[in-house]
Amino acid sequence: EEYKEFYKQISHDYQDPLSWSHNKVEGKTEYTSLLYIPSTAPFDLWDRERSHGLKLYVKRVFIMEDTEQLMPRYLRFIRGVIDTNDLPLNVSREILQGSKTIDSIRTASVKKVLSELAKMQKNDPEQYAKFWKEFGQVIKEGPGEDFANKEALAKLMLFATTSSEGETQTVTLADYVDRMKDKQDKIYYVTAESYAAAKNSPHLEVFNKKGIEVLLLSERVDEWLTNSLTEFDGKSFQSVSKGNLDLGELADEEEKKVQEETDKAFSDLVERLKTTLDDKVKEVRVTHRLTDSPACLVVDEADMSANLERMLKAAGQQVGGTKPIFEINPEHPMVKRLQTESDDKQFEDWSTILFDQALLAEGGQLTDPASYVKRLNTLLMSIN
Secondary structure (H helix, E strand, O other): OHHHHHHHHHHOOOOOOOEEEEEEEOOOOOEEEEEEEOOOOOOOOOOOOOOOOEEEEEOOEEEEEEEHHHOOHHHOOOEEEEEEOOOOOOOOHHHHHOOHHHHHHHHHHHHHHHHHHHHHHHHOHHHHHHHHHHHHHHHOOHHHHOHHHHHHHHHHOEEEEOOOOOOOOOEEHHHHHHOOOOOOOEEEEEEOOOHHHHHOOHHHHHHHHHOOOOEEEOOOHHHHHHHHOOEEOOEEEEEOOEOOOOOHHHOOHHHHHHHHHHHHHOHHHHHHHHHHOOOOOOEEEEOOOOOOOOEEEEEOOOOOOHHHHHHHHHOOOOOOOOOOEEEEOOOOHHHHHHHHOOOHHHHHHHHHHHHHHHHHHOOOOOOOHHHHHHHHHHHHHHOO
16 A cells, blocks of 8 residues: 555556566665556656656655656656665766666666566456556557567567457467468568558458468557567568568469469550559559459558558658559459450549559548549449
């Protein structure tokens, strides 16, 4: 009860903390720390200008509030106090910046917090689920700014996947790796603006058909997470909407032969589409990642994802605007009809509609919605 009351006093939070850790460290650096994990996220968690940090005491004399040097930004929700005898009483923020004592305390304190979270994850999954719901997005900032603890942070993360129920994040990366198919050497993921958009992405069709689990990433921070966390347990991360689909040994030899023959059969259509959509796309190619949709858009492996590009534009950033790659499903009736279409105007209209639909399916916005509606209505009226 005393720990809980002290937490409420220093944090101005009326709720009990989720967990706490009280440690006395002796050795090269001597200090006492009392660190609290709140049960709910503070209202100013996403305010980057707001000061965050622990209360610093020297020889039990209060020195300063919100000592940011004691915790990294991704642990800005941690509350507590640290008391040390290894700093002068007249210490300033400027002195703290280059202090080896502070660096040592910070390193040890971060490791302590992460080990407490790992313990909670293992021993009390229900309580950890509450923590992750409140602070999961902040923890995902970690790999980008704390390389030393990247592996420990990766183990703490929870995700929604194509195999989990609903959008609640319950699957660890260790769970995913344990469930990987034989010969699967990559961790597949898809990013989108919402869980529904990720779950229903056309890029998942072949993965669902083959029973390959895919991480569904729908939070804004996920785009930065995948740039900083590139592998786990020796398995590299692979976006299902980037580059050419390569399932490696998961695709059998018979499938590869059929795909090569299909590519040849549709080569004329691909060239015709390239000419028609030249101002919209970088490349057109036959794909085998689709089973139900007629077409989809992907980007090159090294290019910025369409979702990240939209986010940066919404934030007012100037983005180059990379042309996507247009992939067509050779088994779809609309594509087969397109292959036999002799009327150039009809071909152009059908091609543009397929492109616009693929853009909408992956969360994009049409630059000219009125023309899309007009073109679609005209084609619908022409169908007997």
